[in-house]
Amino acid sequence: MASGPDFCPKGAQIMTTVEDKTQHRSTKRVLDIFEALANASEGLTMAEICREVNAPKGSLSPILHTMADTSYVAYDDTTKRYSIGLKTYLLGKSFDRESTSINLFMAAMRDVTNACGETCQLGVLDRGRVLYIAKVDSPQPVRLTSSIGKTLPIHYTAIGKALVSEMDEEKVRAMLQEPLERPTDATVRTADEFIAQLAEVRNEGFAYDREEATEAIQCIGIGIRSHGTIQYGLSVTTPSYRLTEDKQALIKEALSRAKRHMERVLA
Amino acid sequence: MASGPDFCPKGAQIMTTVEDKTQHRSTKRVLDIFEALANASEGLTMAEICREVNAPKGSLSPILHTMADTSYVAYDDTTKRYSIGLKTYLLGKSFDRESTSINLFMAAMRDVTNACGETCQLGVLDRGRVLYIAKVDSPQPVRLTSSIGKTLPIHYTAIGKALVSEMDEEKVRAMLQEPLERPTDATVRTADEFIAQLAEVRNEGFAYDREEATEAIQCIGIGIRSHGTIQYGLSVTTPSYRLTEDKQALIKEALSRAKRHMERVLA
DNA sequence: CCGTGTTGTTCGGATATGCGAACCTCGTTC
DNA sequence: GAACGAGGTTCGCATATCCGAACAACACGG
Numbered sequence: 001m002a003s004g005p006d007f008c009p010k011g012a013q014i015m016t017t018v019e020d021k022t023q024h025r026s027t028k029r030v031l032d033i034f035e036a037l038a039n040a041s042e043g044l045t046m047a048e049i050c051r052e053v054n055a056p057k058g059s060l061s062p063i064l065h066t067m068a069d070t071s072y073v074a075y076d077d078t079t080k081r082y083s084i085g086l087k088t089y090l091l092g093k094s095f096d097r098e099s100t101s102i103n104l105f106m107a108a109m110r111d112v113t114n115a116c117g118e119t120c121q122l123g124v125l126d127r128g129r130v131l132y133i134a135k136v137d138s139p140q141p142v143r144l145t146s147s148i149g150k151t152l153p154i155h156y157t158a159i160g161k162a163l164v165s166e167m168d169e170e171k172v173r174a175m176l177q178e179p180l181e182r183p184t185d186a187t188v189r190t191a192d193e194f195i196a197q198l199a200e201v202r203n204e205g206f207a208y209d210r211e212e213a214t215e216a217i218q219c220i221g222i223g224i225r226s227h228g229t230i231q232y233g234l235s236v237t238t239p240s241y242r243l244t245e246d247k248q249a250l251i252k253e254a255l256s257r258a259k260r261h262m263e264r265v266l267a
Numbered sequence: 268m269a270s271g272p273d274f275c276p277k278g279a280q281i282m283t284t285v286e287d288k289t290q291h292r293s294t295k296r297v298l299d300i301f302e303a304l305a306n307a308s309e310g311l312t313m314a315e316i317c318r319e320v321n322a323p324k325g326s327l328s329p330i331l332h333t334m335a336d337t338s339y340v341a342y343d344d345t346t347k348r349y350s351i352g353l354k355t356y357l358l359g360k361s362f363d364r365e366s367t368s369i370n371l372f373m374a375a376m377r378d379v380t381n382a383c384g385e386t387c388q389l390g391v392l393d394r395g396r397v398l399y400i401a402k403v404d405s406p407q408p409v410r411l412t413s414s415i416g417k418t419l420p421i422h423y424t425a426i427g428k429a430l431v432s433e434m435d436e437e438k439v440r441a442m443l444q445e446p447l448e449r450p451t452d453a454t455v456r457t458a459d460e461f462i463a464q465l466a467e468v469r470n471e472g473f474a475y476d477r478e479e480a481t482e483a484i485q486c487i488g489i490g491i492r493s494h495g496t497i498q499y500g501l502s503v504t505t506p507s508y509r510l511t512e513d514k515q516a517l518i519k520e521a522l523s524r525a526k527r528h529m530e531r532v533l534a
Numbered sequence: 535c536c537g538t539g540t541t542g543t544t545c546g547g548a549t550a551t552g553c554g555a556a557c558c559t560c561g562t563t564c
Numbered sequence: 565g566a567a568c569g570a571g572g573t574t575c576g577c578a579t580a581t582c583c584g585a586a587c588a589a590c591a592c593g594g
Binding site: 056 | 581
């Protein structure tokens, strides 16, 4: 195969982003629609969906119909907006019925939040970024908008650093999209700097986000191991002014305890 | 239409069931795969999925790859089984984040279960059947397998009767698949009988399943109205031996109270 | 009542997807 | 180690899907 540079498995695509390889187009569309709808709390019109998934409405029309007919998406006739449907909601339910681990994780996270009074988050690596999959809010006044289901880059999140701390350097470099996005002045500038930080994470067992994602907010993270490799990242988020020495010790202790619990569950 | 026996909109299909009309095939496949995986707690092999969705593996392969690449399904390399993935779980989460009503419904249902000590269920109409969307278990020893996400016919469920009690007779008849499935001796025999029951439901405000679905189990249901029509059905399930006169009064009171709460929420 | 901006549908040619069977790669069994 | 079965991939041809633009339906504002 690969008979020349003109080889292109999906000829018609415009190839704006390089991310698509040998994906099944229709399937990707369905999933992209789900994702777009999940991120839009008020629902989306067809035109908006077209923009999000980068497809003409003529193509999306039959897909949306099928999804609506089966209640996987809901269609509001008065507002002309599509949103996540009941069946989709139930799909998710069936997941945490089966996968008891998620429930046990949540229990461990509640313990952490109880112990240190701060928000606790759980994330995994998803295509080079941190995907947040669970959160237990601190009892303190709410701040951070809930980011469950959203992703952030690995290079300015404690969970991200924890997740990749033991991976091969090349693999990690491949995940970094240079130039590195820098939401604050404290954000790491270069891949080399980032790689250096990972050595410290390995040494200490904890990963830090020192106001690198958001001003005046810090995180402490730890990696959760399963079958030999770090699969999950657990973190505690706190405003800097509350992060005294004692508090930091408390948080680390709570995280370590949760790590032990979770790793026992993961067998 | 029906210009001849050779008319067939999707030529390649074998057309075992008559249910497909102008659905987008690929989309339906994706959704069917989701549904199959959701119903299989231990995951499915590719061959099993092929049977479930009635498609050759050559066709499903690219679809499953795409779904797995994006974490919407999980693939266990050692057991060779596919199951619902993290992203799908998060889709569901995003639903109850938006739709606050589901959470408020759950609160009302917990109140019902607290008040009468029995299992409370919530369902909607989905393509002529009752789709169970939420449940609060009674504190009593567990029995009924959880049926969230599953469907049952309308003709032997209290929720089903409540849901269709105010609909046009023809529409209701269209939902009944004759001959009527009869899981117990008490199950209604004919469409006419069923239609007659609905008049009673309208009169009394409550729908009953008197051991029509399962021996020795009864349900009392009530319809929840939104924008003028009954959109949800709420029910309490209890073993017959526990259903005394007093208990029945208690249940009806709890259901009525929940109905008021829920309808206020629905605006 | 006509522009203008929506949402959504239709249609024919271009092209990706689907089917089915043969093939591959492992384990297992005898 | 040959035969077998299960999970998965590949490939050519038949065919369903996609694109894009034009069209239809409706709402809103002047």
